[in-house]
Amino acid sequence: MTPIDRRLIFHFDWLLIGLTLALFAFGILNLYSASGFRMEEGLARTSFYRKQLYWGGIGLGGMIAFLLFDYRHLRILAWPFFLATLLALAATLIWGKTIMGAQRWLDLGLFHFQPSEFAKISLLILTAKLLALEHGKLGWSKLLFLGGIGIVPVALVVKQPHLGTALSLLLLMGGMVLFRGVQGPVLKVLAVATPALLPLGWFFLHDYQRQRIVGFLNPHGDPLGAGYQIIQSQIAVGSGQLWGRGFLEGTQSQLRFLPEKHTDFALAVFGEEWGFAGCLLLLFLFCVFLLGIVRIAAEAKDGFGSFLAAGIFFYFFWQIFINMGMVLGLLPVVGLPLPFISYGGTATVTNFCLIGLALNVSMRRFFFKNINHRRI
Amino acid sequence: MRQGLETETQQAPRGGLLLLQLFVLGLFLVFVLRFWYLQIHKGQEFANQADNNRIRQHQVCAPRGLIRDRHSALLAVNEPTYALAIVREDSQDIASALSYVSQLLDLDLERLRETFDKGRVRVKRFEPQILIPSLTFAQVAVIEANTLDWPELKIVVRPKRVYLQGPLMAHVIGYVTEANEDEMNIDPELSLGDYVGKKGMEFTMERTLRGKKGLRQVDVDVAGRQLSSKVLAQPQAGADVWLSIDLELQRFADEQMGEHAGSVVVLEADTGQVLALVSKPSFDNNLFVSGLSHADWAVLRDNPAHPLQNRAVQSAYPPGSVFKHVVAGCALTKGVAVPSDRVFCPGGFQLGNRLFRCWERRGHGVVDMTRALVESCDTFFYVIGDKLGVDRMHSCAIQSGFGEPTGIDLPHESSGLVPSREWRMQRFGDVWHRGGNLNMAIGQGYMLTTPLQVARYTAALVNGGRLLKPQLLVGVPPEEQARLPLSDSHREFLVQTMVDTVEDGRGTARRIALQDIRLGAKTGTAQVVRLMAEHEGRPTSEIPYQFRHHAWMNAFGEKGARRYVVVAMVEHGGGGGATAGPIVRAVFQHLFADELE
Numbered sequence: 001m002t003p004i005d006r007r008l009i010f011h012f013d014w015l016l017i018g019l020t021l022a023l024f025a026f027g028i029l030n031l032y033s034a035s036g037f038r039m040e041e042g043l044a045r046t047s048f049y050r051k052q053l054y055w056g057g058i059g060l061g062g063m064i065a066f067l068l069f070d071y072r073h074l075r076i077l078a079w080p081f082f083l084a085t086l087l088a089l090a091a092t093l094i095w096g097k098t099i100m101g102a103q104r105w106l107d108l109g110l111f112h113f114q115p116s117e118f119a120k121i122s123l124l125i126l127t128a129k130l131l132a133l134e135h136g137k138l139g140w141s142k143l144l145f146l147g148g149i150g151i152v153p154v155a156l157v158v159k160q161p162h163l164g165t166a167l168s169l170l171l172l173m174g175g176m177v178l179f180r181g182v183q184g185p186v187l188k189v190l191a192v193a194t195p196a197l198l199p200l201g202w203f204f205l206h207d208y209q210r211q212r213i214v215g216f217l218n219p220h221g222d223p224l225g226a227g228y229q230i231i232q233s234q235i236a237v238g239s240g241q242l243w244g245r246g247f248l249e250g251t252q253s254q255l256r257f258l259p260e261k262h263t264d265f266a267l268a269v270f271g272e273e274w275g276f277a278g279c280l281l282l283l284f285l286f287c288v289f290l291l292g293i294v295r296i297a298a299e300a301k302d303g304f305g306s307f308l309a310a311g312i313f314f315y316f317f318w319q320i321f322i323n324m325g326m327v328l329g330l331l332p333v334v335g336l337p338l339p340f341i342s343y344g345g346t347a348t349v350t351n352f353c354l355i356g357l358a359l360n361v362s363m364r365r366f367f368f369k370n371i372n373h374r375r376i
Numbered sequence: 377m378r379q380g381l382e383t384e385t386q387q388a389p390r391g392g393l394l395l396l397q398l399f400v401l402g403l404f405l406v407f408v409l410r411f412w413y414l415q416i417h418k419g420q421e422f423a424n425q426a427d428n429n430r431i432r433q434h435q436v437c438a439p440r441g442l443i444r445d446r447h448s449a450l451l452a453v454n455e456p457t458y459a460l461a462i463v464r465e466d467s468q469d470i471a472s473a474l475s476y477v478s479q480l481l482d483l484d485l486e487r488l489r490e491t492f493d494k495g496r497v498r499v500k501r502f503e504p505q506i507l508i509p510s511l512t513f514a515q516v517a518v519i520e521a522n523t524l525d526w527p528e529l530k531i532v533v534r535p536k537r538v539y540l541q542g543p544l545m546a547h548v549i550g551y552v553t554e555a556n557e558d559e560m561n562i563d564p565e566l567s568l569g570d571y572v573g574k575k576g577m578e579f580t581m582e583r584t585l586r587g588k589k590g591l592r593q594v595d596v597d598v599a600g601r602q603l604s605s606k607v608l609a610q611p612q613a614g615a616d617v618w619l620s621i622d623l624e625l626q627r628f629a630d631e632q633m634g635e636h637a638g639s640v641v642v643l644e645a646d647t648g649q650v651l652a653l654v655s656k657p658s659f660d661n662n663l664f665v666s667g668l669s670h671a672d673w674a675v676l677r678d679n680p681a682h683p684l685q686n687r688a689v690q691s692a693y694p695p696g697s698v699f700k701h702v703v704a705g706c707a708l709t710k711g712v713a714v715p716s717d718r719v720f721c722p723g724g725f726q727l728g729n730r731l732f733r734c735w736e737r738r739g740h741g742v743v744d745m746t747r748a749l750v751e752s753c754d755t756f757f758y759v760i761g762d763k764l765g766v767d768r769m770h771s772c773a774i775q776s777g778f779g780e781p782t783g784i785d786l787p788h789e790s791s792g793l794v795p796s797r798e799w800r801m802q803r804f805g806d807v808w809h810r811g812g813n814l815n816m817a818i819g820q821g822y823m824l825t826t827p828l829q830v831a832r833y834t835a836a837l838v839n840g841g842r843l844l845k846p847q848l849l850v851g852v853p854p855e856e857q858a859r860l861p862l863s864d865s866h867r868e869f870l871v872q873t874m875v876d877t878v879e880d881g882r883g884t885a886r887r888i889a890l891q892d893i894r895l896g897a898k899t900g901t902a903q904v905v906r907l908m909a910e911h912e913g914r915p916t917s918e919i920p921y922q923f924r925h926h927a928w929m930n931a932f933g934e935k936g937a938r939r940y941v942v943v944a945m946v947e948h949g950g951g952g953g954a955t956a957g958p959i960v961r962a963v964f965q966h967l968f969a970d971e972l973e
Contacts (some may be wrong), residue, residue: 179396235429238414238422257429272426276415280408287404291397298393313396321403328410 013296013362019289020355023340024056024348026282027266031343033248034262034269048262048343055345059352066356070364074357075304078122078129082149085122088115089156096160114346116165119153120315121350123169127176128307137181146177163209164335168318175314176307179297216332229265232258234329237271237279244275262343264335267327282341286320296362305361312358316351434503434594435567436607438587439535441614443549443577445623446651446850451545452578457536457666458511459569460519460529461504464496467528476526477507481515498560498568504530506569509554510666537571537578537665541623543658544630547686548621548786548848550576551661565589574664576686577619577848580785587614618850620649628966629654632959637681638927638946639688641831642963645932645939647854648835648844650784652963653828655687689784692792692824693945696900696952697752697884698928699773699819701837701870704745706772707760708866715745715869721755725762725814732758732814735901749873750883752899754818761817766808769816770796775861777843778825782832783857784846792829795822820903831943834930836860837874838896838939841867874898874932884953885929888961893933893968897960899952900928924948929956933964935971940964 031049074081092115127146134142150173157166182190202210219227236252239245250272253261261269271279290313297309316339323338325331337344339351414422443452460477467473474492478485491507499505511519516531523529537552539545552571560566565586572586573579590611629640629652642652659676668676676684685691707713723739725732734740734754740747748756761769773779779794793799795816797808815821828846836843841862845855860867874896877883885897903925927949932941942963949955965972 232429234414235422235425237411238419239426240415241419241423242416252426252429257426271411271415276411276419279411279415283404283407283411287400290400294393294397294400317400324407328407328414330406330410 007366008363011363011366013292013359016289016292016296016355016359016362019285019292020340020352023282023285023289026270026285027341028052028056029247030266030270030273030341031262033250033273034253034266034343051345052343052348055348056352059349062349063352063356063359066353067360067363069360071305071308071357071360072302074125074308075129075132078126082122082126085115085119086152086156089119089153091115093156093159116153116157116160116162117346117350119157119165120169120172121354123150123153124172124176124311124315124354125308127173128304128311131176131180131307132303134180137183138177138186139183140186143177143182143186146173158204161206162335163205164322167334168315168322168336171318172311172314175318176311179310179314180307212333216329219329229259229333230329233265233268233327236265236268237327240272240275240279242276244271244273244278247273249273264323264333264337264342265327266342267324267338270341271327290317290320293358296358296365299365300361301365305365309358309361312354315354434592434605436590436592436611437535438589438611439613440537440552440571440587441581441585442616443581443585444616444618445621445626446618446649447622447624448618449623451541451619451621451623452537452539452549454535455538456533457509458513458516459506459532459534460508460511460515461506461532462492463504463528463530464499470528473526473528474507477529480518480522481508481511483508494557495568504532506532506534509534509569510536534569539661539665541627542660542662544627545621545623546576546658546661547655547688548576548619548653549661550574550578550786551664552578553664554667571665576661576786577617579787580848581617584617585614588612620644620651620848620850621653622651625963625966626652626654628652629959629963630656632962633944633946636946636949636955637687638944638949639686639691639827640945640959640963641688641827641941641943642967643831643835643846643941645835645839645934645941648832648847649850650846650848651940651967653686653688653848655685655689657681657683659683686786686788687945687947688827689786689789690826692790692826693926693928693947694821694823694902694904695819695825695830696902696926696928697754697819698830698898698900698930698952699823699825700749700752700757700817701874701898702773702776702778702833703757703760703764703769703817704749704873705776705860705862705866705870706769707745707764708869709772709861709863710764710768712763712768713745713760718742718744719748719753719756719759721753723755725755725758727758727762727811727814730811732811746869746873746876749870749898750876750880752884757817758814761813762810764813764817766795766797766813766816769813770794772861773823775858776833777836777858778823778829778833782826782828782846784828785848789828790826792826793822793824819900827943827945830928830930830945831941833860834932834943835941837867837871838932838934838941840864871896871932878931885931885957887953888929888931888957888964890933890961890964890968890972892971893935893964895931895933895964897929897931897957899957900926900930901950901952902926902928904948921948924950927952927955929953929960931960931964933968935968938968940967942967 028049031052035048126149130146150169154166154169157169215227215230219230232252236250236258239252245251250269252258252272253269258265258268270282293309293313293316297306297313300306300309319336319339322331322334322336323342326333337347439454442450444450462470462473464470474488475485477483478488488507492505495505519529519531539549539551551574553574555566555570555572559572560568566572573582578585588611591608592605593608594605625642629642633640633654633656637656639656640652640654641650643650663672708715720742721734721740723734723737735752740751740753740755743751743753743756745756747753773794778792780791781789795812800806800808812821816823832843832846837860841860841864842856843858843860845857847855875894877885878889878895878897880886884899888895888897904923925948927946929952930941930943932939942960944956944959946955946959
């Protein structure tokens with residue numbers, strides 16, 4: 001690795017890293033509250049917020065690691081990285097640890113590791129590489145080729161089963177493909193076929209997944225069963241009203257009416273304690289954060305960088321979109337975390353690494369130009 | 377760096393990026409709107425739901441007021457009892473929990489299910505629903521030993537009503553039972569498992585005794601564990617009640633009744649305070665508190681001796697000769713007779729082809745009103761009654777407090793019956809016959825009175841003519857309801873005849889005389905049915921029980937400022953003087969024990 005160029009520091013995207021750290025800080029604060037639950041003798045606390053801090057530390061290390069090298073080297077690593085991920089996913093299915101009926105974790109001694117998270121990174125890089133090799137809009141053949149590649153990790157994740165991650169892999173790839181551009185007729189066929197084929201997905205769903213959809217469509221049909229999570233989540237968010245109940249004062253979370261409060265439904269805890277005002281602030285941060293990544297994609301000087309940034313954008317965008325929609329009762333319950341706010345070790349590390357990659361693309365956007373200058 | 381790769385420099389079209397940015401902004405606008413909808417538009421609603429999630433309000437029992445006698449002796453108290461309750465939300469499988477309970481305590485599963493199903497709609501979520509209101513210590517031990525396996529079963533400690541005197545006071549105090557469906561519908565303060573007064577003073581004084589339940593707010597977590605609680609409203613204990621009853625006198629009078637069926641009423645003549653109100657046979661009112669089984673209830677209900685009937689208040693009998701004072705007073709008031717009027721009693725009175733007999737077959741000879749009352753000559757009153765006629769006797773009887781409830785603070789009081797022409801027409805579709813006058817004049821025929829009515833009338837005779845409401849609460853001021861239709865001189869004349877009845881050698885109540893106490897009395901022997909010829913003239917003991925006469929005695933006793941009325945009524949007791957007399961005498965002895973030393 002070459003010594004750090006001064007221009008790298010000059011072009012560093014301080015806003016994005018600032019937003020990232022701010023969101024992570026909000027997440028830790030919220031987790032501190034979500035870790036607490038009242039017992040007869042007072043407030044007890046689980047260690048999630050502390051663990052999340054450790055994971056954040058590891059993530060920052062990962063982020064720096066993803067900054068240091070020139071992202072273009074990743075093109076070479078794309079295929080090996082992807083194949084390694086597939087092996088890890090297959091290993092999970094064989095030796096994985098089963099938690100709550102799902103086989104998602106590999107026990108690495110010190111901690112549990114979720115390969116499906118890294119599948120997102122490797123698929124993202126590989127897709128960016130393949131898209132960058134194309135000229136013009138994508139046609140049927142290329143689309144099928146990409147689909148054939150994508151379906152392998154998706155199938156392995158579905159086996160676990162982890163519907164949320166499988167969905168986010170598909171959406172990540174789909175977003176990137178659309179960002180790259182698809183030929184007009186192909187787009188039209190896809191636009192018609194996707195909604196038409198979606199109901200067929202019902203037959204591939206597990207019972208608990210079907211129940212979630214039924215619960216979403218009619219939460220009050222089974223308020224203590226399928227609809228419970230949805231109802232309690234909305235009660236938590238809604239009861240925050242304008243200014244919130246105050247930090248550590250959320251009754252829905254402290255008294256454990258809200259399940260999954262530190263993971264997928266952490267936003268509900270935030271909404272309960274910080275109210276509409278806090279939520280507006282959080283939405284603002286997320287919005288600027290996402291638009292910041294879009295700008296990186298726009299300003300990247302090569303296709304690979306641009307598609308990497310686009311992939312990173314979609315990676316965050318879909319999670320934010322689906323998680324918020326779920327917590328707010330606009331979408332069925334799908335197990336996707338809210339980046340930086342939800343507890344999740346592997347996810348946190350992945351988030352920071354991808355931000356590192358985005359920053360990498362961002363700070364090297366002038367490199368290219370200069371090289372070109374030199375060549376001219 | 378590989379140069380080859382640098383040639384693929386291309387960028388996504390700017391327009392696409394703008395579209396993406398607008399898409400992101402649009403979605404976030406949707407989120408903002410959704411947050412606004414949930415937190416601002418419906419925020420209050422959700423906040424309330426959140427509170428409903430965590431806040432439970434529990435009622436805190438208010439102890440029911442105690443019942444005491446006039447000397448503060450305890451009659452009804454509350455004792456802690458152990459009830460078995462189920463918390464539905466803590467149960468995985470309610471059906472198996474119920475069958476477990478039925479096996480453990482050897483109860484009928486069907487009835488247990490019925491209890492559960494009927495009660496469940498009235499019990500809020502997470503609140504214990506009472507399944508069995510009272511458990512023995514052995515049962516509590518068995519259940520406690522198994523609570524780990526059955527977290528839904530809870531032992532609940534509740535106050536239970538205990539009647540210390542049982543049958544002795546059962547008819548006055550009555551009892552409480554668990555509120556039934558109808559009572560809970562009518563009274564929103566009542567909830568499942570609450571006790572409510574059903575009979576007697578427990579019923580009448582319900583408002584005073586019940587008190588006001590407290591309210592406790594409990595914060596619970598999702599598992600229903602109680603985390604903290606604060607009292608929103610302190611329970612207000614029900615007020616104690618002091619009855620006018622003198623427990624010792626009550627017990628004494630009760631003992632004097634022995635195995636007889638009947639009643640004893642003791643009144644303070646000048647205040648209407650009820651000092652004793654005995655009805656025999658009685659029942660144990662404690663049985664009703666913990667829920668009487670259908671079988672036990674049927675036994676009590678179908679018992680031919682009717683132990684649930686308060687005979688002093690709810691039973692009406694022909695008054696017999698006890699009624700003669702009313703008729704005599706009526707004749708004096710209406711000017712039909714004067715005290716010195718004489719009638720020859722040959723042992724009966726011929727009306728048409730029918731002979732109305734005097735109880736004294738040999739006849740009383742010539743009697744005036746005093747002798748007619750003292751010796752209870754029927755013939756004299758046949759003559760008087762014939763002259764008075766039903767209308768005047770009816771009006772006098774009504775004004776003397778018969779034919780309508782006395783207003784005592786006990787439910788289901790009987791009115792008795794004072795017959796009239798209208799009543800006979802309505803009841804039998806027949807005109808009043810002259811013979812009816814004769815029967816009515818000696819307190820027979822259709823005339824029916826309760827012992828309490830007789831006692832109130834007797835008290836009015838000696839207290840200046842005031843008909844007072846019989847009071848069961850100590851300390852309440854006398855309540856005059858009406859005045860006897862008698863001038864003072866006529867009233868005093870009647871009182872004197874009662875004294876003579878005790879003091880005269882041929883008086884029917886001579887055996888109750890007590891040294892130093894001014895006593896007056898009237899006996900009555902009321903025919904139940906017209907005696908069949910085969911039983912006539914035989915001693916009471918040889919007549920089948922159900923055909924025997926009812927024995928009455930109404931009496932007053934005074935010494936100094938103290939004046940009491942005692943009425944004893946013995947069902948099928950035979951002669952009034954012989955059976956009721958000793959009871960009345962003993963009660964007076966007890967009342968004036970300090971004077972008689």
